[in-house]
Amino acid sequence: MVSSLSISCGVLVSQQTSLINRRLLPPRASHGVVNRPRLTMLSQMLTQHRLALVHAPAGSGKTTLLSQWHEALRESGVLAIWYSASEDDRDPLGFADGVIRAVEITVSSSGAAIPSLDQPDALARLVTILSERAAAGPIALFIDDYHLAEGGDGGETINRILSARVSQLTIVLASRHRPSIPIGRLRVSGEMIEVPVEDLRFNEAETENFFKLASSVSLTADESRQMLDYTEGWAAGLRLASLVLTRTPEALAISVPVGSHRAFAEYFLEEVILGLPEAVHTFLSKTSILDTLNASLCNAVTGRDDGNEMLSFLDEAQLFIAALPGTQRWYKYHHLFQEFLQARLYAEARADLSDLHSRAGQWFIENGSPMDAVRHAFLARRPDWAAELIEGYCLYDYLSHGRFETFSRWMQQLPREAREERPLLLFLQIWRSINLRRFPQAEQTLRTIEAAAADPGNRMSNIARSTGLDVAGRLHLMRALIGAYGGDLAAGLDHIRQLEGRELDQLAFGQVDLDSIHSYLAFHKGDLELAERLTWRANGIYDGMACHWGGIHSRCIAAMSYLARGWIGEAEHVIRDTLQVADRNFEQHSYMVALPSALLGIIVYNQGDLAQAERLWLLAIPSEKATDVSGLCERVLIATVGLARLYDMSGRSDEATALLVRASRRAYESEDFRLEFQLAVERADRLFRQGNAAEGRREWERLLLQLPEARRRYPTSSWQIWDPFAVVESRFLSEIGQTEAAVEGLKLVAQAARQQGRVSSELQIGRFIEQLEKAGPSDAGSEHPELKHLLDYYLNPLPTSMAQTVHNANIVRNAGAGMLTQREEDVLELLKWGLSNGDIARRLNINLNTVKTHTKNIFSKLGVKSRTQAVLKTMPND
Structure with missing residues (x-):
């Protein structure tokens, strides 16, 4: 189950960041910005291209140009989205997540962020959001300082967006170097605009205009040419020179370094700093540790109360500080200026840095921005404090929004001793390991943890006592979770029994998760009433926290219980609602979408909609390339068994066999014994159903080799394991002439199901008993007409109504019989589901160009010109 914080966890656990996001809007244009039409007019061409790339060294005017483009597009009605990358975006999740937030805040007046999970989920979600919004009009996505993100997740994120070929979307990147994304094809096809450093350099006329606007000193034509020679048209160099010349006009006559931007910058920056009052100089040095600044934050760092006056002075003096948009007065230093100031600070006051970062971290905690606080705690070289902040303030964010990669990176940064003295951090690390199997x-x-907790006098034990953390209870809880996820239900139930009558603490991984895990194990034990009561209690807490992970899990357990009771209508209502939540917050192929999709597949299969059931079950099965298939076994088991039976019904037995073989091999390789055992049961059952008694017996004998381990792991009450096993056993007994013993055994299974209120199992097994006894159809199940085809789950051959449904499906599949190859039919099926060519290629594991060739052949053979026409032509006639 998902782990999360309860409402009462932590001082700021439910407090959302109160600060504006300072990276979602471009800096305001400073005084003296020259309009350079040869560059600014390019804004009129941006929406005609997929990519615009501006790459040049620091101080070349990239951000200024992007800001001008952004404003021009916004005024022309284009949705212009801005995101300034930072060092945090090197995190595998952070960049895509940050861009999602920028898109959502720009699009939505509410400013609500989208929860994100692991990297693939965030990337796919980002593409979906951009695609949906681009359908309403052109979008320009501006990403400043892209070089800070590319070393981490940025390259993959931009590649994914470009590969999606979203119509009416332009990506505008500013980077200190040419990015590594493959841009050659875009350049050749004319789909990109590129502005290199050579184009950003000021020419002579622009240099002269700049000094007219930016300083009180007017340069002659000769002086402009001289300044151009000094700076080589470098924007930052011109700005620095203007600052110096405003104070010391004769400085132009002094010989300055040439040929090196860094040397030139340092020369003029020294001149700028030397001309400032000592108080300003001190203020600049101390606040240079901050990415963004406001008066209150500056006061906290400097220990003074003149932050507002200082920032106003710097803004008016144009000292490489830019105001950020918004109602609050936030600023940022130009990167070049900040780097210069930091170099001086590190050289002058190395011993004071820890104190400065500590003050900044404390301010961010007090103002509701714990992520910034953690970063400064690490920079202050105070890992103990960083661990304390993460444990006390940040867990809610990661548990609710799934930012586990950020948490993992923090855990790697923490020294072992700091990490292992914080029990809550270790429990989160355990949960993450379990979720990844x-x-x-x-x-x-x-x-x-167990070893540390044995010493009541150590640091971890003291922290546990001070926070009210129930270490002993949590050890049982996590081992119960291992049993649930790892397929050792007996061990899981044993640890739950150890917690019977015990209330865990209300911190993360506390009582709410105990209810959630207990509900799942109670469901497997057959105590459906307890499972429903616990899961809905947990769901109320998860919903109150907007923790979508936990809410989806809880609703799915409730739906599984309703299906077992035969309450199909109630189960459908819960699952459709759950799937809507999952679709809004998670990527299409994520586990959180897959689990409710698998359950909804059962419901629509029961209703006779085979095409929809197939689509949902295919969605639930993880891709062949996935390395970690997280979550509960039901996600894969339900979809695999359901698809295999559907394929058999549709005359696609080879596909069913291949599917079961692949899934069984994967279960074996991943050491998922529960999935391996239940698929072995299904393989044996299938062979008997198909009348292949000899192979069925051999599969049964192989299954018996796994039986001792299965009996150890699964108590007799684990009905989802042993009901299907009893059916296979009865088929085997019937084959060897012991039908009476087979029937008697099944009657005991049906009786247990009846006692536990598992109506679906009782009626399914009752129907199968009738088949074994060769009795005519009875009225068993007539009181539950909503179960429809689920009552025939163990029967063979198909009932007449379902056979007709399959016949109709085959009519659709065989449209153009004698013309389409098997692979072309596969492509046609996926075209009907609305999949893109890229999705079809991934689903069928073939080349994209091969998909295009198959599509052309389909159009030609069917005599159509579009996907829609092909689908309509192959629809069955009523």
Whole structure:
């Protein structure tokens, strides 16, 4: 189950960041910005291209140009989105997540952010949001300082957006160097605009105009040429020179360094700093540690109360400080100026840096921005404090929004001793390991906690007592979770029994997760009433926290319980609502969408909609390339078994066999014993259903080899394991002439199901008993007409109504019989679902160009010109 904080966890646990996001709007244009039509007029061409790239060294005027373009497009009615990358965007998740926030805040007046999970989810979600919005009009996505993100996630994010070929979307990048994304094809095809450093350099006329606007000193034509020679048209160099000349006009006659921007900058920056009052100089040095500044934050860092006056002075003096838009007065230093100031600070006051960063971190905590506080705690070289801040303030954000990669990066930065003295951080690390099915790693961390907790006088034990953390209870809770995810239900239930009658603490991984995990294990035990009560109690807390992970899990457990009771209508209502939540907040192929999709597939299959059931089950099965298939076993099991049976019904037995083989191999390789065992049961059952008794017996014998381990892991009450096993066993007994024993065994299974209120199982097994006894159809199940085809789950052959449904499906599939090849039919099926060529290529594991060739052949053979025509032509006639 998902782990999360309860409402009462932490001082600021439910407090959202109160600061404006200072990276979602471009800096305001400063005084003296020259309009250079040869560059600014390019804004009129941006929406005609997929990519605009501005790459040049620091101080070349990239941000200024992008700001001018942004304003021009915004005034022309184009949706212009701005995002300034930072060092944080090197995190694999951070960049895509940050861009999503920029898009959402720009588009939505509410300013609500979209929760994001692991990197693939965030990337796909970003593409979806951009595609949906671009359908309403052109979009320009501006990303400043892109070089800060590219070393981490940025390259993949931009590649994914470009590969999606979103219509009416232009990406505008500013970077200190030419990015590594493949731009050659875009350049050749004329789909990009490129502005290199040579184009950003000021020419002679622009230099002369700049000094007229930016300083009180007017240069002659000769002096302009001289300044152009000094600066080589470098924007930052011109700005620096103007600052110096305003104070010391004769400085132009002094010989200055040439041929090196860095040397030139340092020369003039020294001149600028030397001309400032000592108080300003001190203020600049101390506040240079900040990415963005406001008066209150500056006062906290400097220990003074003149932050507002200082910032106003710097703004008016144009000392490389830019005001950020918004109602609050935030500023940022120009990168070049900040780097210069920091170099001086590090050289002059190395011992004071920790104190400055500590003050900044404390201010961010007090003002509701814990992520910034953690960053400054690390910069202050105070890992103990960083660990305390993460544990006390940041867990809600990661548990609710799934920012686990950021948490993992922080954990790697923490020294071992700082990490291992914080029990809540270790429990989060354990949960993450379990979710990724890294059970030995999770158990190793559990043993670390267990050993530390044995000493009541150590730091971890003291922290646990001071925070009210129930370490002993949580050890049982995490091991129950390992049992639930790892397929050892007996072990999971044993640890839940150890917690019987015990209320855990209300911190992360506390009582709400105990209810959630307990509900899942109670469902498997057959105590449906307890499962429903616990899961809905947990769901109320998850919903109150906007923790979508936990809410989806809880609703899915409730729906599984309703299906077991035969309450199809109630289950459908819950699952459709759950799937809407999942679709809004998670990527299409994520586990959180896959689980409710698998369950909804059961419902629409029961209704006879085979095409929809197939689509949902295909969506639930993880791709072949996925390395970590997280979550509950039901996600894969339901979809795989359902698809295999559907394929058999549709005359696609080869596909069913291949699907079961692939899934079984993957279960074996990933050491997922529960999935491996249940798929082995299904393979044996299938062979008997198909009348292949000899192979069925051999599969049964192989299954018996796994039986001792299965009996150890799964108590007799684990009905989802043993009901299907009892059916296979009865088929085997019937084959060897022991039908009476087979029937008697099944009657006991049906009786247990009836006692537990599992109507679906009782009726399904009752129907199968009738088939074994060769009795005529009875009225069993007539009181539950909503179960429809689910009542025939164990039967073979197909009932007449379902056979007719399959026949109609085959009519659609075989449209153009004798013309389409098998692969072309596969492509046609996926075209009907609305998949893109790229999605079809990934689904069928073939080349994109091959998909295009198959599509052309389909159009030609069917005599159509579009996808829509092909789909309509292959629809069955009523």
